[in-house]
Amino acid sequence: MEPILFYGVPQGCSFGSIVALEWLGRPYRLCRIEMLQQPWPAGYARINPMFQTPALLTAEGRPLAESLAILQHLAAQDLGPQGLGHVQGTPGFDRLNEVLAFLNTDFFAAFGPLWLAYEREDLDDGKKALLRTLGAEAVRKCFAALDGLLAGREWLVGERRSVADAYLAGIARWAGYHRLFDLGAEYPNVARHLGKLHADPAVAFADAIERKAPSTSVGAFRGHVSLDDALQGLR
Known part of the structure; x- marks a missing residue:
């Protein structure tokens, strides 16, 4: 069977997995999950009991959750000279793992306070302001690290695009959504890279x-x- 990606909207972190599937070029299907509709369909617990996206139903009928695991699963299917992944045990694989881990933990988590301030209607203005301040500081720190990483470099890992670039395309857009800073003025290397990604047909x-x-x-x-x-x- 063809793998099925369960993706969430709006502004889902599953965005990067869709990009990676497009770059991979192998048949796949999508299943749309409206994250703002509560409660989620009870049957989704069979795919991911945490009720989160993305999740992947592999070609073998096996559910796989978490962006890091899904992206590495896809990368392992494309290990050629211009592929999305690197052979395990090589420096390229270690570097890809390192960058993906950074994006999936530090970078993703930096936006947590901002989303909390945006979504929690029960918080007063003072608490929301504090969350926005803490979130903005954490996001800036991550963007500064990414800007340094991309200085003089075309891609996040090595000399070719990878699943890390696909994931970045989905997460970095949150800075614009929250109107945190002038990306081009403050982080020009990231702005250049994201401009290239946004012009990509898969994105x-x-x-x-x-x-x-x-x-x-x-x-x-x-x-x-x-x-x-x-x-x-599902098997």
């Missing part, structure tokens, strides 16, 4: 998919499936 496709806008796959997208239909392939 444009993922953006259109999230917005339910007309979209053209440059990979091997085979359409959407419902959660009920997706569960039929």
Whole structure:
């Protein structure tokens, strides 16, 4: 069977997994999860009992959760000279693991206070202001590290694109959503890199998919499936 990616909207971190699947170029399907609709369908617990996205139903019918695990699963299918991943045990693999871990932990978590201030209606203005201040400080620290990493470099890992670049495309856009800073003025290397990514057809496709806008796959997208239909392939 074709793998199925369960992606969340709006502004889901699953965005990067869609980009990676497009770059991989192998047949896949998508299952849309409206994260703001509560409660989530009970059947989703069979895919991920934490009720989070992304999740992947592999070609073997095995559920796989967490962005880091999904992206490494996809990278392992493309280990050629221009592939998305690196052979385990090589310096390239270690570097990819390191960058993915940074993006999936420090970078992702830095936005946590900002999302909390945005979503929690029960917090007073003072608490929300404190959360925004703490979040902005953490995000700036991460963007500074990324700007240094990308100085004189075309991609996050080595001389070719990888699943780390795909993941970055989905997470870094949150800085613009929260209107934290002038990216081009303060972090020019990150701005250059994100400009290149946003011009990529796979990134444009993922953006259109999230917005339910007309979209053209440059990979091997085979359409959407419902959660009920997706569960039929679970083993």
